[in-house]
Amino acid sequence: MPHTGPSTARAALPARGAAVRPAGWAVCLDGVAVNVRRAPVLRDLDLRLPTGAVLGVLGANGSGKTTLLRLLATLAVPSAGRAEVLGHELGGPGVPDIRTRIAMVGHLPALYPQLTLAENLHFVARLTGRSDEAADRALAAVGLAGAAARRAEGCSQGMARRADLARVLLTEPSLLLLDEVHAGLDHGAADLVDQLVGQVRARGGTCVLVSHEPERLAGLADRLVRIVDGRALPEVAP
Ligand SMILES: Nc1ncnc2c1ncn2[C@@H]1O[C@H](COP(=O)(O)OP(=O)(O)OP(=O)(O)O)[C@@H](O)[C@H]1O
Numbered sequence: 001m002p003h004t005g006p007s008t009a010r011a012a013l014p015a016r017g018a019a020v021r022p023a024g025w026a027v028c029l030d031g032v033a034v035n036v037r038r039a040p041v042l043r044d045l046d047l048r049l050p051t052g053a054v055l056g057v058l059g060a061n062g063s064g065k066t067t068l069l070r071l072l073a074t075l076a077v078p079s080a081g082r083a084e085v086l087g088h089e090l091g092g093p094g095v096p097d098i099r100t101r102i103a104m105v106g107h108l109p110a111l112y113p114q115l116t117l118a119e120n121l122h123f124v125a126r127l128t129g130r131s132d133e134a135a136d137r138a139l140a141a142v143g144l145a146g147a148a149a150r151r152a153e154g155c156s157q158g159m160a161r162r163a164d165l166a167r168v169l170l171t172e173p174s175l176l177l178l179d180e181v182h183a184g185l186d187h188g189a190a191d192l193v194d195q196l197v198g199q200v201r202a203r204g205g206t207c208v209l210v211s212h213e214p215e216r217l218a219g220l221a222d223r224l225v226r227i228v229d230g231r232a233l234p235e236v237a238p
Pocket residue numbers: 036037041059060061062063064065066067068
């Protein structure tokens with residue numbers, strides 16, 4: 001039986017290998033374990049995130065927050081449990097579809113260093129069936145129109161982060177994953193992040209934000225979890 005929405009009981013999860021269609025859950029993790037270089041990082045992790053929700057993820061250094069985002073981004077595979085993202089089982093045939101519908105902004109910019117910012121964005125635009133003009137508009141929207149001709153390797157960390165945000169603007173993901181994305185940003189860029197989350201949500205998309213700043217998450221997230229001992233424990237709602 002496919003997932004039907006946020007009220008679906010854990011026992012109603014489809015059998016392994018059964019067809020799954022997109023439904024009311026953006027993320028369904030049941031008893032998931034993830035090892036990093038054979039060491040257990042996440043274990044017996046349960047997490048249900050309804051489509052359209054904004055989840056804030058807290059946790060100590062090394063607790064596994066980035067590993068959780070990497071799992072949701074299909075960059076890590078569960079070693080136990082069931083994991084579904086955007087209606088597809090991780091490790092299953094739907095992974096390419098997930099990848100076209102997610103965007104992750106992490107610690108390192110997802111830019112080719114020797115390409116200019118404009119070339120980087122045009123590349124993404126062409127890969128995703130969008131126009132160069134749309135890419136230019138996204139760059140302008142994050143305040144980088146004047147830096148479009150600069151190579152990514154010559155940009156500051158904050159500028160590179162802004163270019164990453166332009167990529168998100170351009171690709172309009174169904175699931176946005178942000179890993180400590182406010183770190184090192186000036187007020188203007190931090191506001192851009194907040195606006196971006198609002199835009200994704202306004203289109204019915206879902207966001208997962210990792211941060212060490214509970215007060216930052218309080219203004220954005222509608223639910224919070226804390227990663228402790230490899231599990232996601234609910235926090236008091238912001
Ligand atoms: N490439 C790697 N090789 C070995 N161990 C790793 C690697 N990446 C992560 N780990 C380990 O996995 C665990 C979880 O790391 P992760 O980056 O998910 O934590 P985090 O909660 O995001 O930490 P932080 O708040 O410091 O960014 C840590 O114990 C870390 O040492």
